[in-house]
């Protein structure tokens with residue numbers, strides 16, 4: 001069996017009633033009857049799209065090559081730790097909250113869900129809601145849900161392209177329309193819908209009130225510029241940074257990004273290029289695509305292949 005090397009994943013297009021019919025310029029994908037709201041990039045059902053493991057689901061790579069993929073010292077035994085998605089909300093999404101690890105375990109799940117959103121695109125006036133306005137009490141939240149006025153208690157923030165927003169578990173949150181977001185989250189599907197602006201979908205009020213906290217760490221994160229990359233967010237579960245490779249420059253050697261070595265999830269936000277490892281076919285990566293560099297890959301290079309004016313911008317997530 002071959003040693004695991006960097007590989008590209010095939011995006012998985014998920015229909016959502018709040019999604020869009022046109023995914024350009026991110027994806028050249030023909031949308032069927034139902035709109036597309038989420039594009040899963042590192043789901044366990046996403047299949048490898050390059051190299052000797054082509055066709056294998058990420059979940060199987062995780063099960064059979066966990067140490068090579070995540071490093072010998074990884075604590076992640078149940079499932080691949082990070083789920084990255086591109087979100088295309090066309091209307092405002094319901095108000096939701098996710099449990100933290102402790103509450104998730106009471107429900108028999110290995111992880112809660114702390115997440116972050118990077119704004120790939122933001123229309124003027126686009127907003128997200130993060131938690132409540134100062135001083136709001138749980139009793140006020142309950143009354144506002146009953147009176148269908150919860151949006152007036154939420155803390156709505158304007159979002160611009162390039163913003164990174166941290167959303168820790170327990171933060172009541174909502175995403176408005178006019179955004180394209182790259183979401184990085186603990187790989188959990190525990191979501192409780194708390195409020196839906198009077199729309200008729202089912203709510204999970206009891207679970208929501210158990211999971212919600214009135215004060216959390218959520219908010220916009222100030223980027224930290226470093227010589228190699230700009231760190232956008234760092235939490236107990238993930239670090240996300242951004243770097244650019246210029247076309248025409250010599251291939252870029254990428255240092256191991258974590259100590260001890262960890263997997264690196266690379267999303268191309270603009271331009272195109274390839275990942276190179278000695279003895280392997282280069283892995284091409286274009287805008288909207290994801291590649292994973294396993295922890296066992298010690299030396300690799302990146303080379304931009306686009307036109308001279310098109311920098312290759314990579315958002316990199318590392319599971320911690």
Ligand SMILES: [Zn+2]
Nearest residue numbers: 096098115173
């Ligand atoms: Zn969420």
